[in-house]
Amino acid sequence: MTEISKEANLAYTTLVSKGLENPIFSKHNNISIREKKLLIERCMRRIMKVLNLNLDNDSLKKTPIRISKMYINEIFSGLDYKNFPKITLIDNKMQFNEMIIVRDISLMSTCEHHFITIKGKANIAYIPKNKIIGLSKINRIAQFYSKRPQMQERLTKQILVVLKALLNTEHVAIIMHMDHFCVKARGICDTTSSTSTSFFSGLFKSNINVRNEFFLKK
Known part of the structure; x- marks a missing residue:
């Protein structure tokens, strides 16, 4: 049986x-x-019967099974901390103290108000202290918290706060650009709008030059 890791508990x-x-x-x-x-x-x-759908139809009869697998194994797998990614941290023996940025992290989430897709990208940066994290682990942490019914504002802060805790550094930044299909496909049906959120801590918050480097550095 998979146990919840110490990093997941933290x-x-x-x-x-x-x-x-x-x-x-x-x-x-x-x-x-x-x-x-x-x-x-x-x-x-x-639900499907209430919607007057015939579950004896070849195209529909396995839909409830498909949805149950999708919810548990895929789009809501981040609700269970047993699925928290394995984290690789190494001692910062090279004393690297400059900015590390991972750009264009693909994210797919679900609006918790309508259970419809949110998709987009995030840029995440940190300035190391004593530990450096494997680069793909930043992507995996962001994707873990995306695989839940979510609000973009909460998701943005969750990723930053968890990285601060795991890396034991104050200096973390994130900016996220997302398309909300609860806006695009229903209600106002605005197909061109998107939503951006950001959160900064440490030098990214207090030093405008560091923050500008995060925005501009390629």
Whole structure:
């Protein structure tokens, strides 16, 4: 059985202490993956029948199963801290103290108000202290918190706060540009608008030259 890692525990407790964790009951519940899928499948069958869809149709009969697998294995997998990415941290023996930036991180999330897609990209930077993180782990952390019903504002702060805790550095920055299909595909149906959020800490917040370097550095 997969255990929750110490890094996952640190991330969870840090977010809870700052009031930034998603409205979840716990970092892991005791319902098995198989049972979760069965429960979701049954609920989806009821929803589809209410919508007057014929589940005997070849195209539709496996849709409840597909949705249950998608929810648990893919788009909502970030609700379970047992899925938190394995984190690789190395001692900063080379004493690297300049900015490290990962640009154009692809993110796919779900609006928690309408359960419809949010997609976009993030740029994330940090200035190391004692530890350096494997570059792909920044992407994986961002994607873990994206794979939940989310608000972009919360997601932006979650990623930064968790990186600060894991890296033991104050100097982290993130900017995120996202397309919300709850705006594009329903309601106002504005197909061209997008939403940007940012969050800065340490020198990225207090020093305008450092912040400008983050925006301009390629």
